[in-house]
Amino acid sequence: MNADRMLELTMELLEGGMMSGEIKPLYKLYEELSPKETAELIDYTIDNQKMDSWDKQVVYLYLALYSYQIGEYLPDKLYAHLMKETWDSYPEIFLRAAPQVAEMLIDAAQTDEMRDQIIPLLSAVRSEKSAEFLAGTDHRWEDTAGGWCLEKGKIKELYREEVVPFEESPGTEEDGWVPLRRIDRLCGFCRHPLTLIFNQKEPLGSCLVCSCYQTIYTRMEQGEFAWHEQNRKTEILEQCMDRVLDGYPNPERKLKRSKEFRRITYSASIMTDISHTQLGGLPCRFDHLDYPDCPDCGEKMIFAGQIEGQDIWEWGDGMYYFYVCENCNNGACNYDQT
Numbered sequence: 601m602n603a604d605r606m607l608e609l610t611m612e613l614l615e616g617g618m619m620s621g622e623i624k625p626l627y628k629l630y631e632e633l634s635p636k637e638t639a640e641l642i643d644y645t646i647d648n649q650k651m652d653s654w655d656k657q658v659v660y661l662y663l664a665l666y667s668y669q670i671g672e673y674l675p676d677k678l679y680a681h682l683m684k685e686t687w688d689s690y691p692e693i694f695l696r697a698a699p700q701v702a703e704m705l706i707d708a709a710q711t712d713e714m715r716d717q718i719i720p721l722l723s724a725v726r727s728e729k730s731a732e733f734l735a736g737t738d739h740r741w742e743d744t745a746g747g748w749c750l751e752k753g754k755i756k757e758l759y760r761e762e763v764v765p766f767e768e769s770p771g772t773e774e775d776g777w778v779p780l781r782r783i784d785r786l787c788g789f790c791r792h793p794l795t796l797i798f799n800q801k802e803p804l805g806s807c808l809v810c811s812c813y814q815t816i817y818t819r820m821e822q823g824e825f826a827w828h829e830q831n832r833k834t835e836i837l838e839q840c841m842d843r844v845l846d847g848y849p850n851p852e853r854k855l856k857r858s859k860e861f862r863r864i865t866y867s868a869s870i871m872t873d874i875s876h877t878q879l880g881g882l883p884c885r886f887d888h889l890d891y892p893d894c895p896d897c898g899e900k901m902i903f904a905g906q907i908e909g910q911d912i913w914e915w916g917d918g919m920y921y922f923y924v925c926e927n928c929n930n931g932a933c934n935y936d937q938t
């Protein structure tokens with residue numbers, strides 16, 4: 601596919617949802633780009649005078665999340681261009697930046713204002729240099745944003761490489777159907793039954809009301825998950841308890857494991873035309889995602905999976921994120937509305 605046609609399709613998607621006459625979703629077309637086509641599309645977009653910079657950002661975002669035939673990293677040229685053009689880039693684009701891009705960013709961080717602007721971008725570039733730099737800043741979420749953090753001086757990955765996506769299906773549990781059902785154990789705050797969401801590598805679930813207000817921890821007990829005694833009710837939840845006690849209906853939808861192959865970046869943004877319910881890979885909120893600390897060992901928990909609210913209930917929205925501590929067999933869940 602030539603660069604011109606690719607841009608046309610990307611713009612069509614931006615303007616009107618799915619493209620007419622194209623059967624494949626846009627991310628699949630970016631996935632198929634050869635190394636030559638990828639390089640051409642980058643050059644063509646950089647030089648394009650007609651597109652505004654936000655439209656260009658979407659093209660770079662798709663390239664960063666889906667175009668891997670060119671290799672692990674996108675060309676430095678793209679990042680050098682972005683640093684010249686705008687500091688307002690989607691940080692996800694920097695997930696495919698080579699380690700030396702971290703040095704370019706750090707060199708540019710001359711003032712406090714510049715530092716604030718480069719930190720989100722830098723947090724996506726996995727390198728010793730960015731880890732060192734971030735450790736010396738007053739960061740809030742940026743130290744985990746790229747899906748890794750520094751623990752005891754070493755880089756710890758906060759995700760699982762294998763990605764298992766799900767799709768809607770009226771199937772049976774044998775097909776890899778996501779259980780999505782309430783279990784006998786109760787939430788320690790609202791006394792509603794906990795809901796089992798995934799049951800692949802380990803059972804993952806939570807109280808789907810209380811976890812909208814704060815991170816809810818679970819622990820493993822006889823192959824099932826249960827309420828963790830370390831959960832402490834926050835003031836926000838306390839204030840919303842009337843609403844919480846109204847409860848929530850049973851999950852309505854059914855999902856099964858999809859055969860689609862995905863890389864860790866595929867679901868890393870809410871901006872692209874891909875479904876987000878999956879196990880493994882990177883979570884889709886790059887900024888402000890709260891990776892909890894394990895209530896027993898205190899280490900950062902790793903991201904295990906996410907489910908869209910609309911994949912639980914017809915009217916559902918937002919996203920539930922699940923985390924685990926593999927040392928202690930604990931789980932955690934939190935929620936984001938957007």
Ligand SMILES: [Zn+2]
Nearest residue numbers: 787790807810
């Ligand atoms: Zn609850």
Ligand SMILES: [Zn+2]
Nearest residue numbers: 894897925928
């Ligand atoms: Zn732990």
